[in-house]
Amino acid sequence: MRDLSDPSAPVPAPASTPTLLVLDTEPLPRLGSLTGRARVEHADESTLAERLPHADVLLVWDFASRTVRSAWPGEGPRPGWVHTASAGVDHLMCPELAASDTVVTNARGVFDQPIAEYVAALVLGMAKDLPRTLEFQRERTWRHRETQRVAGTRACVVGSGPIGRTIARTLKALDITTALVGRTPHTGIHGPDDLDRLIARADWVIAAAPLTEQTRGMFDERRFGVMQPSARFINVGRGQLVVEDALARALAKRWIAGAALDVFEHEPLTPDSPLWQAPGLIVSPHMSGDTIGWRDELGRQFVELYDRWEAGRPLLNVVDKKRGYVPGR
């Protein structure tokens, strides 16, 4: 068994052509350079459990699937390396995988700038009342309103990984005073003890944390109650960070002025969800990080990691499986 105390140690590749199992629902881009270097097999949700024991590497391309958790072989033969083409790893982590010597890597970096821009679009769009402008346009109504200046407002970004940090940098570039909250305080990063104080004074509260046992349901009735009536809440992390009923009630009771959700407890959101029509809520279909070319970029990133793995070099973006994210800066 590998030395689990050093997650950056190389993962041994087999002597013969390795089997790369891909959990996917659509064609993969840019894996052409692996031809001859890997035996690429495909699995879907129904075949994953059967094929996993024979794979050296698992590429979780269908990052909406939670099948890895149920299909993971436990003590039996299993891949030594699992890569997910996503920033979050909550959809695949299970106690057996966490306890095993299998290394898990993620798509750290690919989504940082796109998600930060998406958050800036939401912040500015809400400040400038763009949704109502589009409504009045549909009604052919000329109705002047005064809007908000974002310069000088305050944001609290929850999640101090590369996505949260890039969001903070982007908001600061718009002259928004921005505080970052992470699991452990650092220079420039507040710890969880500061959270309530920071969201109580924020004009913008932005959830960009990984889903862990510490963050699940952290935005609940109490936390929405602490926020200012003029505050807006944005979630680009994971749906389960938010108690959705509590948010809907907070919006209905005007505890906060507005919100935008890009992620949901259950995705896709079904047509009967009350969230579609919650007052002051912008609903988008888990797309904040997905800019044109993102699939190619995810493919290129995996091939780069594969090159390292094949050469016996340490992998990058290695997830701390206990914490549920890639630690460090």
Place this chain on the structure above:
Amino acid sequence: MRDLSDPSAPVPAPASTPTLLVLDTEPLPRLGSLTGRARVEHADESTLAERLPHADVLLVWDFASRTVRSAWPGEGPRPGWVHTASAGVDHLMCPELAASDTVVTNARGVFDQPIAEYVAALVLGMAKDLPRTLEFQRERTWRHRETQRVAGTRACVVGSGPIGRTIARTLKALDITTALVGRTPHTGIHGPDDLDRLIARADWVIAAAPLTEQTRGMFDERRFGVMQPSARFINVGRGQLVVEDALARALAKRWIAGAALDVFEHEPLTPDSPLWQAPGLIVSPHMSGDTIGWRDELGRQFVELYDRWEAGRPLLNVVDKKRGYVPGR
């Protein structure tokens, strides 16, 4: 007569309490500190011509009105100072006013940051496909799309005054490569000769120029034809910068990918205007610079100028009446 060669020279105030005539349609904020220092009279479009000859100062608070042009007394008695609570002065300039020794000042500075943020909201909103997201939400439809990354795109901002420069600075903060075009080339500012070349390669073309004889109708069929099919056009300057029919045709023919107009040839836009439903066009009611508190800020700015005028100090924000804007940086 004053020395017209030095527009920054003080404007003489009368010995007795001056008459301040205000062209307005709504109560003025924050002029309380002028009590006892000025005899404040009000005029509307019907009474302006009659009252202008008796006024020492004209404050054009109703900046949507064009009455000053027709009501200006020509060679007769007239105010020595006219201030408009707007950035543009096109609505009040007439040859007689331009030729006179009356000093014209404007609201330079008040709208820079708000308009820059508004442009950033439009750029990011269009890049992230926010209008369609809101449409799908209304239809309770979950439809994932790939959106655009703005970092690395190119913008061309037409108008190198404080508003244009603040727009450019804000877009650069979002890592958008931004070129500024002004009337005369300077360090960091392109001249009109570069305009076609710059808009031909721009992802975002932003009109923020004053309305002058040089800029009237500058965005016409030919210029929309030069732009890329992926380009978006935004006008936050003056409606008459744009040939509206040509823009509507360019959008219908997909010569460009989208546009946003905050200003129009005729305001308010009437319900029968085809622009409300032009494909890919966002219509907003001339509000880009109007953030909460803007009226107070305009009032404070006028009182500051009045303090200077009363004390015999040179005014600020003095418009070059021939050019139609405040020159210099």
